[in-house]
Amino acid sequence: MQILDGKKAAQAIKDELKISVAQRANEGKKIPHLAAILVGNNGASETYVAAKVKACEETGFKSTLVRLEADISEYKLLEAIEELNTDPDVDGILVQLPLPKHISEKKVISTIDPGKDVDGFHPMSVGKMVEGLPTFIAATPYGIMLLLEQYKVETKGKHAVVIGRSNIVGRPMSILLSGNSNPGNCTVTLCHSHTANLKEICLQADIIVAALGIPEFVKADMVKDGAVIIDVGITRVSDPSRKSGFKLKGDVAFEEVSPKSSWITPVPGGVGPMTIAALMKNTYLACETKN
Numbered sequence: 113m114q115i116l117d118g119k120k121a122a123q124a125i126k127d128e129l130k131i132s133v134a135q136r137a138n139e140g141k142k143i144p145h146l147a148a149i150l151v152g153n154n155g156a157s158e159t160y161v162a163a164k165v166k167a168c169e170e171t172g173f174k175s176t177l178v179r180l181e182a183d184i185s186e187y188k189l190l191e192a193i194e195e196l197n198t199d200p201d202v203d204g205i206l207v208q209l210p211l212p213k214h215i216s217e218k219k220v221i222s223t224i225d226p227g228k229d230v231d232g233f234h235p236m237s238v239g240k241m242v243e244g245l246p247t248f249i250a251a252t253p254y255g256i257m258l259l260l261e262q263y264k265v266e267t268k269g270k271h272a273v274v275i276g277r278s279n280i281v282g283r284p285m286s287i288l289l290s291g292n293s294n295p296g297n298c299t300v301t302l303c304h305s306h307t308a309n310l311k312e313i314c315l316q317a318d319i320i321v322a323a324l325g326i327p328e329f330v331k332a333d334m335v336k337d338g339a340v341i342i343d344v345g346i347t348r349v350s351d352p353s354r355k356s357g358f359k360l361k362g363d364v365a366f367e368e369v370s371p372k373s374s375w376i377t378p379v380p381g382g383v384g385p386m387t388i389a390a391l392m393k394n395t396y397l398a399c400e401t402k403n
């Protein structure tokens with residue numbers, strides 16, 4: 113068993129970006145600027161957005177955090193996005209999900225200027241990704257691809273089983289892994305809550321991407337010897353022995369699954385930090401393309 117160390121790989125990406133940004137500054141060029149919108153004060157969202165702002169500071173990016181009340185109207189939120197769309201200094205826009213129930217996430221995502229869509233959630237970005245055209249790729253699937261690349265994990269000809277069909281992780285992941293480049297060239301099975309014989313399908317997997325959001329769902333008896341395990345889950349479960357009152361659990365039962373795996377991502381320290389590194393790469397790309 114070997115660890116796919118997302119924390120380390122993410123640091124390497126941020127170090128590279130930091131040098132590129134310093135070089136741009138030296139040449140008198142514009143520095144990347146990420147604007148994040150946070151609606152309400154969901155605890156997990158606060159943590160993630162704070163981590164994104166911190167990553168900007170570490171790499172020399174400019175960042176702006178726009179905080180809006182949980183009861184803001186959809187119209188007001190769309191206005192805030194339009195303002196960032198037209199601000200020439202802003203390169204990347206991210207609206208932290210999930211949003212309050214009264215706001216349409218689809219409408220919000222579609223309002224973001226596709227040239228600034230560093231989350232890669234806009235239908236235009238998704239369409240380009242499906243066609244294999246250069247575009248912003250959603251940060252979590254992109255981060256996973258970068259991690260596989262960094263550790264030179266062989267994917268060609270492998271059977272990848274993706275569990276979870278969300279627009280932000282499972283579905284794009286299935287498309288990227290089946291793509292005609294490296295990493296990729298997998299045969300992909302996309303599983304979800306209505307999949308019959310999930311255990312049997314998982315047992316055939318050379319690569320499992322667990323992105324369903326149920327803590328410790330993937331058990332040892334679902335995993336073939338030598339499989340590569342990518343754990344996208346990050347559920348907060350209560351743990352009174354900790355200062356924070358919770359600990360993070362992945363979608364994989366790490367203790368029993370890891371001995372069977374060839375490669376495995378830990379939680380925390382796996383996919384999470386790579387998500388942020390990928391977002392930074394997208395923001396740098398947005399800046400470079402525009403300026």
Ligand SMILES: Nc1nc(=O)c2c([nH]1)NC[C@@H]1CN(c3ccc(C(=O)N[C@@H](CCC(=O)O)C(=O)O)cc3)C=[N+]21
Nearest residue numbers: 159160163207208209210231251380381382384385387
């Ligand atoms: N518009 C939008 N874009 C996103 O990219 C987005 C989003 N909404 N909503 C929620 C998910 C989740 N997400 C994570 C980012 C970092 C960590 C991360 O850094 N995790 C650390 C631990 C952080 C902690 O202590 O909680 C780790 O796994 O090591 C996790 C999850 C981005 N998402």
